[in-house]
Each structure stands twice: as C-alpha cells, then as structure tokens.
Amino acid sequence: MTMIDRRAMIAASGAALLLPSTLLAQDDVPFSWEALVGMAQRLGRTPFVATPAYPGAEKVGYDALHQARFRDERTLWGDLPGDVAVRFFPLSGTAPQPVTIHIVEKGRAREMRYDPTLFDAPAGNAVAALGADAGFAGFRVMNAARDADWLAFLGASYFRAAGAQKQYGLSARAIAINTSKGDEEFPRFTRFWLERTAADTLTVHALLDGASITGAFRFVNRFGKNGVTQDVTAALFPRRAIPELGLMAMTSMFWYDQANRTVGTDWRPEIHDSDIMAYRAADGSAHARPLINPKAAHTSVFAERNPKGFGLIQRDRDFDHYQDDGVFYDRRPSLWATPGSALGTGQVRLFEFQTDSEYTDNVVCYWTPAAAVRPGKRINVTYSLNWGSTEPAPTPAIARVVNIWRGTSSEAGATRLVVDFAGIGASIGAGIAEGTKPDVWAEITDGTLIKKAGYPVLGQPGLYRMVLDLRPDGTGPADVRAQLRGKGVALSETVHYPVGA
DSSP: OOOOOOOEEEETTEEEEOOOGGGBOSOOEEOOHHHHHHHHHHHHTSOOOOOOOOTTGGGOOHHHHHHSEEOGGGOBTTTSSSSOEEEEEEOOSSSOSOBEEEEEETTEEEEBOOOGGGEEOOTTOTTGGGOTTOOEEEEEEEOTTSSOEEEEEESTTEEEEOOTTSOOOOEEESOEESTTTTOOBOOEEEEEEEEEEETTEEEEEEEEEOSSEEEEEEEEEEEETTEEEEEEEEEEEESSOBSOEEEEEEEEOEEEOTTSGGGOOSSSSOEESOOEEEEEOTTOOEEEEEOOOOSSOEEEEEEEESOOEEEEEOOOOOGGGTOOSSSOGGGOOEEEEEESSOOOEEEEEEEEOOOSSTTSOOEEEEEEESSOBOTTOOEEEEEEEEEESOOOOOSSOOBEEEEEEEEEOSSTTOEEEEEEEEOGGGGOTTSOOTTSOOEEEEEEESEEEEEEEEEEOTTOTTEEEEEEEEEEOTTSOEEEEEEEEETTEEOBOEEEEEETO
C-alpha cells in the first residue's frame, strides 16, 4: 500500500500537495464554509439518526489501543516542514463510532480511506481485527519534531490542545446540552475536513449532529511557543427546544487540593487538571471561583451581560504542591475563551459533581444564553480559545487568588475560610500603602459572617491573606463573595466559594 506522505511540487502558483490515490476516494468535490453551513442546516430539518458503533470496536481496550502504534512514515503531511502533521486514531471501546475525514486542497475535498496497515499492531491485537472498512475515530496533530502532538479531536464533540509545556490536561467540546439538568446529551462530530493552511496552522471544518441540534464548525488552529490558539466559528441549527444550551464549553478534573485534602486517598498532596474558574465581566471586574469536589452535584451560576471571557485555569504551578513526576499536574494547560462578538444576556455556569479518582472529568464550564433556544432559528457563534500556562491579566492589574484553605473556626459550628492573594503590590496606588492592612468586603448567602480580617503575610512580599469565619444556615452550602479593597478601590479579584457544598 502506498504510504501516506506528501511531496511538495513547486509550481508558479506555489507548492501543491500530491495525495496518494490509494488512500483517497475517487470523489473530488468543491468544498467551502458556506457549503458546510448549508449541509448542517439541511441535516437539522431531518430526523436524527445515530451512528451505530462499529462491530468489534468494543474489544479494543486500553492495552490494545496503545499497542497499536500509528506508523510514523504514514503520517499525513509528515514530510513537510512545520507543525502540521496528522496521525489518526483507530476505533475503540471508548470511541466506537466512526467519523469520516476529508482532505481539502484548493477548495476541493477528497475522503480519506481507512487502511488497517496504518497501524503497527502485534498479532491478535483487536485493532488489527477491525477490518478494512472500520473507519477512523479521530485524529491528532504532531509538532515539527514529531515527538509530541498538540491537538486532538476524539469522541463526541470533544477536542483538546497542549499548552506551552507540551502537556495535555482539560478538554473542550463544541457544545454542551442540558449538562446541569440531569438529561445531558452528547452531539458528535460525524465528518471532518482538514486543510493545511500554513506550516503552523491547520484549519479543521466539522459537521455536528445530535438529537437536539446540528451545526457547522470551523477551527483555525495555530501552534506557537506559548501554546495553542483556536479561532472558532459556528453556525448551529436546533432540531428542538433546548432547556440549557452550553456554548464555549470546557471540561476538566478536580479531585482535591489543600482545601479538601481529606477526600483523597492518594499519597500526592494535590490532584487536579484545573483549580480555578475565572471570568471577566463586561465592566472589567475580575472574578475567581476555586473549584471543589462537592458532596453532590452542584451548579454555580454567574449572571452576566456581555462578559469579556472565562476559563478553567491551572493557577497553581508549583511542582512541590503535586509531587507528580509521571503526569505532571503542574504543567497542565489553562483554557480561556474570548467571545468574538457581544454575547448579550446569559450566565457563565459551572457544574461540578463528585469524583473519587483522577480519571473522571467532573467539572464543566460554559456560557448559557438567556434567549430561549427553539427549532428553526440559526445561532451564530464566534470565539477564540487560548491553551497555555497563563491567563489574561485583569485590567487594571489587581491581585489574584493563589491559595485557599478551609478549617474549623474557634466559633461554635463555624467554618474558617482562608484565601491568599498575590500581586497586590501592582495595585496599591491610591488603594493602600504597601504593608498595611486592606479592607475586606464580604457577603454571605445562606450563611452568617461572624468575623473577617485582611493583612499582609509576614515575610512574603506582595502576598495578602483574607480570613473569614462564617456559619452556614441550614443544611445547604453558604455562598461566599469576598474581595480585598483599599479606600473603595478593588485590590483583588472577587472570590466566590460555596462553603459546605
């Protein structure tokens, strides 16, 4: 079988890529964004038909999947310089539904054929037994050194990218439906169109199909020294009314940190892919919600109009806090979503449920528009995603939450909440003189604030501590909102925290 390689042919119009005919279907059809949008719209007018699992895919378990190595020499665009070289995933028990993958060149598309010999699998491996018509589960994109991948699409509408430290962590997904309502749906990408648009840029077009919605997506994916950026354009077509539509959705894992170490049974001090949900309001104010591993499913709602962005952040990057020399939680990327146009009225929602291991993603964050989602109405969405080791700095510069602890107060039945803020020195100005005590503003819902204090931590320049003693009312959590201030000026993010959740 001809290898999947690419030979550059220099011509007056530039470099053209030769595609191996044995691995491409004979169809050669025009392709454009407008055509994909029309395809999604027409699909939305028809009844939903789920793609069946491919027979035998359920036999491909973890060991079989990782023993079946994609052959390096068959990498798509593998002989071209740059960071856009594509390898493919076989079907498996966790991704049993095949997807169709097309290659786009000069406005025309041809379908990639599945070939079992793409994978070097030992005798008896379940991947080799799938057969010649199995199809692909997804794909990943390799860097120029071919020693790491930086982008992967695999399963439902999930995708993920690496940060500046070549490390995966949390995932994103095209859409979230009824996540906090108890009847969640998982629409999936059924078809992809891949277009190599620069040495460091891959444009991915995708068709979304689900029981409640269809859609056309375009991802312009760029690999750089600071991580991965994605410019996303989507046209969505609801098939039916959707109670909770989640846009710019992202999902992560939070097992425990220093604030709730007792829920973990592992020897490592902390285990999480993300530790903060942060967002910026339209007025520029900065908000931070430390993640939790709740006793029961918990939804936090932040009503906003035209927020500037939000994300799931891995803010703690101290190796000593994790002691993980295998999967390196201190290197996990943060993900920040920036709307391309005004979102209007809606909510940033954070949904968390309990986990007892690091293998379950138990955190979902997304934007839910206030407008009702009804069939027959097109929804246009544009946004950018930034995967990296940093997050956008608040403007003006203020201190950020860097640590949080919980403990027992000396007051009967009360809880002590301790929050550390770093970077306050950059915000002093008209607020407070360095080394003096800031004011603490705090509000408690479903609870009573007993006392509060704020002060600089001795011997730690720029580090300030907030201490709150509070008593939850009844059996539910007490929602805390608090901030450091000086002469009426915000010196820190507003921290939100559900004590007792």
